[in-house]
Amino acid sequence: MAETSAAVGERLSELLPAPDTAERRVIEAMRYSALAGGKRLRPFLLTRSAALFHVSPRAALTVAAALEMIHTYSLVHDDLPAMDDDDLRRGRPTCHRQFDEATAILAGDGLLTRAFEVVADPASHTDPSVRCELVRELAEAAGARGMVGGQMIDLMVERGIGAQPQDVAAITRMHQLKTGRLILFACIAGPIMGKASPKMRASLHAYGRDLGLAFQIADDVLDETGSAQDLGKTPGKDAAHGKTTFVTLLGLDGARDRARLLSDQAVGHLEVFGPEADMLRAVARYVVERDR
Template sequence: MTSTQASHASVKADAPADAFTHKLAAVADAVEAFLADRLAPETQAGEITRPPRLMEAMRYAVLGGGKRLRPFLAVEAARMLGGSEAGALAAGSAIELVHCYSLVHDDMPAMDNDDLRRGKPTVHKAYDEATAILVGDALQTLAFEILADAAWQPDAAIRADLVLGLAKASGLGGMVGGQLLDLGAEGRFGPVSLGVDDTLQLQAMKTGAILAFSVDAGAIVGGASADERAALLRYGLALGQAFQIADDILDREASPEAMGKATGKDKEAGKATLVDRLGLDGARAECDRLVGVCEEAVSRWGARAETLREAARFTVARKA
């Protein structure tokens, strides 16, 4: 059995006791194996060579850490709809590469200037800034290479939908645009005062767009109807918003040891958060409301959607 076949088998593993945490861990293991294969040092078909330093730094940035929530959402949405779990795993892993690229670039001195990520030195600290830039570039392009590969999804229309969806979610109208708005909220480009609606828009782009697309990717692979995709998009958008609010609460309350990175920096930098706008109690109440939105959005699937409901509850209850 190849490592890729083993990763597919691990996604299908039944969870004995704590169903949700076992499923999350099983998908994380499958993603790790899939990405380790894609980031192997050996030159692949159509390539001239794989520079060893670049491959080492890419593996450092991607492997051995993270909950892999984004691919988990893709796999579980596809599973719920009876779609290809192998196709959803590949799509989710591509999304994870985009997420990892964004972290590498966010950590750099011109952005958030962080020294630690997941409890170890950030890529630009472990290597250098030029290597970190190229790592992010290479992870992003590899993500689209995976989505466009017929080996994982033979249907060309589905591949096109996945590529288009990830491009929009991660680009100027999504994650990248949201990052720019986030920098602007710090006052880097002049005085600014964001209200609740402005903050929600910023966070929907910066964090929510990729999380929402993770669910939509599973819907695409699972052959969802337009109405089903709309329902899952409502779930994904609410989940993305809840995730960001929970992250902002953790930045205020969690220890650096628990988070694996510095905490309290968002407040120091003057970043726009709903914790500032609503207070901690108000932010927690909004998280609870958003979990309700998630649960309502997937109610049509009954018991088949229980894992997605648990994912929403996990998002707001996590401690790191």
């Protein structure tokens, strides 16, 4: 994972060159947030699932960098005072604390836009119909029927807007939209790029779906048990806000059990693959055992 993280960081830096012109500030803010490190889980999933189908590593890294731009933009906007109002991200001041609020809004917009430019570029795939499919899948995963929709529900629950049922099914759907859809994209981009059989694609789809939810439940557990130093962000905010999470619904042990179950289930979907999928199996175990 450290290797992929370094490689995707380099690719991001290449894809986000800072010009010597007046608008440089917004690109510096984009670089500040995108090159801050982080687990790079999505790029890892994408490059590993692409390797199963012998996709060019350079092309996979390009699409992985675009996906990481979208993940980063969502964090930059999520951290804004009008949203979660966070000061700390990946152990450093959040974008709006390091720059200012307006610059952070624009930097997020710039990252989101650049991601689609990168995916539509021939560097991401030689076949334009594959590039179009990637743009559509990525946009659907990131947009109002995906991540943005999930963020909306999360905010409504937090602020008591509308009558949101706060049971396991509703929280599950919220997370499947908010974080699940982008993780799912990371898992199906490989089979799309490799023009894999529907069966192979369906396997990775099912794997990605279970993995994404396991990841989120583990995140809820970490928010309860982790330290600011390990997490690189302020922990315990959900609990402090009286927010419904998998932990409040299932208890700490119940949430841990559910995450492990989903992780096992995710591994089960990889049966169709041989040892070349061992890395993906290891990721499924990692997401529920990590301490940050």
